[in-house]
Amino acid sequence: QSMLTQPPSVSAAPGQKVTISCSGSTSNIGNNYVSWYQQLPGTAPKLLIYDNNKRPSGIPDRFSGSKSGTSATLVITGLQTGDEADYYCGTWDTSLSAGVFGGGTRLSVL
Amino acid sequence: QVQLQESGPGLVKPSETLSLTCTVSSDSIISSGYYWGWIRQPPGKGLEWIGNIYSSGSSYYNPSLKSRVTISVDTSKNQFSLKLSSVSAADTALYYCARIEFTRSYRLGVWNYYFYMDVWGTGTTVTVSS
Numbered sequence: 514q515s516m517l518t519q520p521p522s523v524s525a526a527p528g529q530k531v532t533i534s535c536s537g538s539t540s541n542i543g544n545n546y547v548s549w550y551q552q553l554p555g556t557a558p559k560l561l562i563y564d565n566n567k568r569p570s571g572i573p574d575r576f577s578g579s580k581s582g583t584s585a586t587l588v589i590t591g592l593q594t595g596d597e598a599d600y601y602c603g604t605w606d607t608s609l610s611a612g613v614f615g616g617g618t619r620l621s622v623l
Numbered sequence: 624q625v626q627l628q629e630s631g632p633g634l635v636k637p638s639e640t641l642s643l644t645c646t647v648s649s650d651s652i653i654s655s656g657y658y659w660g661w662i663r664q665p666p667g668k669g670l671e672w673i674g675n676i677y678s679s680g681s682s683y684y685n686p687s688l689k690s691r692v693t694i695s696v697d698t699s700k701n702q703f704s705l706k707l708s709s710v711s712a713a714d715t716a717l718y719y720c721a722r723i724e725f726t727r728s729y730r731l732g733v734w735n736y737y738f739y740m741d742v743w744g745t746g747t748t749v750t751v752s753s
Contacts, residue, residue: 557745563741
């Protein structure tokens with residue numbers, strides 16, 4: 514069972530917007546920075562967002578992240594069929610002294 | 624750009640030790656300032672952090688695996704390795720190595736940790752079976 518809770522799946526039509534939530538606690542999201550990863554089918558995860566809301570070079574601004582309290586959110590706008598993937602949130606858990614991930618959310622672009 | 628490549632046996636017998644190596648290209652383990660770590664993904668399941676290590680040897684491990692895991696660094700070869708002992712079928716997974724940003728800041732009486740994997744290897748599948 515993951516320390517961070519994500520919805521198992523979300524879906525939206527091309528061109529629309531989707532939000533993926535990631536819920537944790539004070540010991541992880543509440544006091545530490547959140548990252549998000551995109552895993553396209555059959556490939557390794559790729560860093561999408563780090564430090565709650567920063568994008569690595571090459572990540573389009575259609576992807577954005579935010580954090581409030583013990584929850585974080587990934588927003589994807591202008592959905593494309595190529596965005597169909599599994600998305601994971603991650604952070605450090607201070608109480609466990611361990612890295613933790615959410616269970617992952619599968620995005621379907623209908 | 625920085626590349627990581629996992630290598631090691633794809634099949635390990637139950638109760639034996641799983642050993643994997645990650646070779647780092649276009650970055651230096653000893654001078655980059657990053658941590659280096661391992662993440663695994665059982666078939667059809669999500670990501671699980673295994674642990675990470677700094678070039679100095681400072682390391683952190685997943686509490687659920689800590690008694691069986693050792694991560695080490697070979698700076699002369701620019702490689703780091705994973706050893707997982709007493710494996711069972713539950714350890715069957717796709718194993719990834721990654722470069723990890725892991726720092727912290729102190730604000731309002733609390734340490735705030737920055738922790739993310741910015742470069743990943745392509746992954747290697749390990750099956751535990753007799």
